Amino acid sequence: MAERTEAQHAEKMKKRQAAQARIVAGKTIEKGLLIVHTGAGKGKTTAALGMAVRAIGHGMKVGVIQFVKGAMTTGEKAVFDAFPAHAEFKPMGEGFTWDTQDRARDIATARVAWDEVKRMIADPAYDMVVADELNIVLRYDYLPLDEVLAVLTARPAMKHVVVTGRNAPAALIEAADLVTEMTQVKHPFRSGVKAQAGIEF
Amino acid sequence: MAERTEAQHAEKMKKRQAAQARIVAGKTIEKGLLIVHTGAGKGKTTAALGMAVRAIGHGMKVGVIQFVKGAMTTGEKAVFDAFPAHAEFKPMGEGFTWDTQDRARDIATARVAWDEVKRMIADPAYDMVVADELNIVLRYDYLPLDEVLAVLTARPAMKHVVVTGRNAPAALIEAADLVTEMTQVKHPFRSGVKAQAGIEF
Secondary structure, three states, X not given: OOOOOHHHHHHHHHHHHHHXXXXXXOOOEOOOOEEEEEOOOOOHHHHHHHHHHHHHHXXXXXXXXXXXXXXXXXXXXXXXXXXXXXXXXXXXXOOOHHHHOOHHHHHHHHHHHHHHHHHHHHOOOOOEEEEEOHHHHHHOOOOOHHHHHHHHHOOOOOOEXXXXXXXXXXXXXXXXXXXXXXEEEEOHHHHOEOOOOOOOO | OOOOOHHHHHHHHXXXXXXXXXXXXXXXXXXXXXXXXXXXXXXXXXXXXXXXXXXXXXXXXXXXXXXXXXXXOOHHHHHHOOOOOOEEXXXXXXXXXXXXXXXXXXXXXXXXXXXXXXXXXXXXOOOEEEEEOHHHHHHOOOOOHHHHHHHHHOOOOOOEEEEEOOOOOHHHHHHOOEEEEEEEEEOHXXXXXXXXXXXXX
């Protein structure tokens, strides 16, 4: 860029500004989005929580259901609990599946969490519903994919639903409006660094 | 999985639990991490905000500097402002670069924002500093990469720094502890859906 003159820079940016304005003007649809965060990298849940924070800040009401995390007191819960009228945060998993070692119990737990997601999707009070780690539950066949897809695609017109977890089923990606894959480039566990407050939990 | 018996499932999960416990036991280092969210997909900033929420929930103090977003009232700002002792949120960009069309002004703006990041990194009161969209500024050569890397790598031992933005420089990725690339799989703009509150801003 050093060789470009200031006038050339201004001209280029002006063109880009105009192009950007045209693009934005062409987008007129408002709708509730089905959003999927998948991939093996970090950031799937945290990005969903960040989106929940945005929505809360806009006065929207958000429900967050965690499917496979235990009843830990996560950092985020403390923040969401400060906005009782706008955020409902429910850690409903009993722990990771390798901690329970009981498939029947895991299936029952998944069903209770899913019923809560369904309730929030149906209730007009909620603008956004986060089904955290639902993909893991689908991966283990703890919930029927057809039933889940039927509920998600038949959601009310302005309801945003965010589904997280690695290995999102192809049919869910197909049904979604916005899909991001989080790819792991580098992870500190490889250097012996342990899970730390504020980062992993 | 249907063909596997319950006993086989329990056995497999027990092995996985033991393996997981061994992995966790081997991770003993605690340190401030240099975290990079890059890639063309969504979720880079929102994942950083989600991490900030976690940290705030743990009683940590977080500083967020936005390099290229204008002085809009974002949803997240309203939430962070509810935790004045734990969150400092500063949108310091004047807008996207195509809106200013003035490189000298953009460079001056970047410098003011960077000085604030440096202050927060040096101040022991902050546990985590988010330099949102710093990669964009580096991409345009608005700040010298060498100077930025020198400050980031010499940060205090327990200070977490999160840098976001597409096109992270290779040297920054090399210096980082945790790098996630957000890859766009599907985006609703392609279907004419406009930017919506709670999702894009």
